[in-house]
Amino acid sequence: MVRLGDICIQITDGSHNPPTGVGESKYLMLSSKNIDDDCITLNDPRYLSKDAFDTENKRTNIEANDLLMTIVGTIGRVAIVPNRLTNICVQRSVAVLKPKSDIVYNRFLMYYLQNMRPHLEQESRGVAQKGIYLKQIGNLAISLPPLDEQRKIAAVLDKVSDLIAKRRQQLDKLDELVKARFVEMFGDPVVNPYRFPMVKLGSVLTVEPQNGLYKPQSDYVVDGSGIPILRIDGFYNGKVTDFQKLKRLLCSDEEIQKFLLHENDIVINRVNSIEYLGKCGLIQGLLEETVYESNMMRLHIDESKFNVYYIVYLLCSQFIYNQILGKAKKSVNQASINQKDVQGLMVYIPALTLQNQFAALVEQTEKTKATVSRSLEKLETLKKALMQKYFG
Numbered sequence: 001m002v003r004l005g006d007i008c009i010q011i012t013d014g015s016h017n018p019p020t021g022v023g024e025s026k027y028l029m030l031s032s033k034n035i036d037d038d039c040i041t042l043n044d045p046r047y048l049s050k051d052a053f054d055t056e057n058k059r060t061n062i063e064a065n066d067l068l069m070t071i072v073g074t075i076g077r078v079a080i081v082p083n084r085l086t087n088i089c090v091q092r093s094v095a096v097l098k099p100k101s102d103i104v105y106n107r108f109l110m111y112y113l114q115n116m117r118p119h120l121e122q123e124s125r126g127v128a129q130k131g132i133y134l135k136q137i138g139n140l141a142i143s144l145p146p147l148d149e150q151r152k153i154a155a156v157l158d159k160v161s162d163l164i165a166k167r168r169q170q171l172d173k174l175d176e177l178v179k180a181r182f183v184e185m186f187g188d189p190v191v192n193p194y195r196f197p198m199v200k201l202g203s204v205l206t207v208e209p210q211n212g213l214y215k216p217q218s219d220y221v222v223d224g225s226g227i228p229i230l231r232i233d234g235f236y237n238g239k240v241t242d243f244q245k246l247k248r249l250l251c252s253d254e255e256i257q258k259f260l261l262h263e264n265d266i267v268i269n270r271v272n273s274i275e276y277l278g279k280c281g282l283i284q285g286l287l288e289e290t291v292y293e294s295n296m297m298r299l300h301i302d303e304s305k306f307n308v309y310y311i312v313y314l315l316c317s318q319f320i321y322n323q324i325l326g327k328a329k330k331s332v333n334q335a336s337i338n339q340k341d342v343q344g345l346m347v348y349i350p351a352l353t354l355q356n357q358f359a360a361l362v363e364q365t366e367k368t369k370a371t372v373s374r375s376l377e378k379l380e381t382l383k384k385a386l387m388q389k390y391f392g
Helices: 050-060 106-115 117-123 134-138 147-186 253-259 308-315 318-327 339-343 352-391
Strands: 008-013 027-030 046-048 067-070 078-080 088-090 094-099 198-200 205-211 227-230 238-240 247-249 266-269 280-282 296-301 329-331 334-336 346-348
Touching: 008 050, 008 134, 027 050, 046 050, 050 088, 067 106, 078 106, 094 106, 094 134, 106 117, 106 147, 106 352, 147 352, 205 339, 238 308, 266 308, 280 308, 296 339, 308 318, 308 346, 308 352
Parallel strands: 027 088, 238 280
Antiparallel strands: 008 094, 027 046, 067 078, 067 094, 198 346, 205 296, 227 247, 266 280, 266 296, 329 334
16 A cells, blocks of 8 residues: 555645636636546636736646546545646645656546545535545555556546446437427427417416425434335436435325325426526326425326426426526525416417327437436446445
8 A cells, every 4th residue: 555645746736715817818727616527627617817827827737647636525526637628727626636657547546536535525524615635635545556457447447437428428419309309399488489379387287286295304214114205306307316215204194195296297396596496397107105395396287288298398498497587586595486486387388299299209218218327327336346346
């Protein structure tokens, strides 16, 4: 075992007092939000003047093949600086590691440090925002095989990582396909170029919006008893993520009957931070009796007028979100909408045959996504097993 500090030329962090930014320039200051595993993004950087950059660059002198690791907030994401990326510096939330290339391969070290994330999180300190210190990083114990073996290990992990990335790209492309097909069939909802008739959502419901169940934390159980409850973190992009992973709680028969979810119900987030307000999900594939929590409301659309796949896709659109923003009641750190707000949302009604055609595409795409997702899950499991094998 060797100390990480002994196999690096330098370990430092970014600016503790970031300079004032400028409108736009070629000199960028990045933070932890720009660092993901094996990926550096340039989204929303702080642009610096050349003088400010030169001052900051003296501290870190970031070069191609250096490692950037997040050390404040979300800890342990690690990426390698590519050759194309120049003129960057970082804030305090990112550490810069310059490995000694004659004894350690940077991609091997990247994977090794990614595998240490649980340990780094455990060792982090702080109250409002946890972090790890440079001394802690330098003292990390690294098992270092010969350089040739490091390269072989990294090559295996690179191959699996590349397959994982391709599967994720497939999922993204399938989502883009559905999005493009929706616009092709129905036009941009904001414009409504085909002049479909518009109605208030409340006029086409068979079950009006109803707020969900509030229960104290003491009623939640972990022994498998009780029944599942859908919470606002349990659905995304129009569907429930995984019914098997829902938390469970104790409910009376009266509560179950009042707050029971049914197939093809739609749930809408009524209280959340503004960016997630109005998030909705279609209830399909219930495994057992399931209720829903108080931060959302449940409704049921008239299925003689709407295909549920179509209306949920519409409810997830920017067109609906713009309406929700106009109705939102804002307070500190969150916003809310009520049942009347939801009933007042304007939706348009294409011919049901057209909606059904779109739904058929969605169903087929979901089947393809399920196959890709299973492959992705197997690859991610394989990668974890390999990381455990190589790094312990």
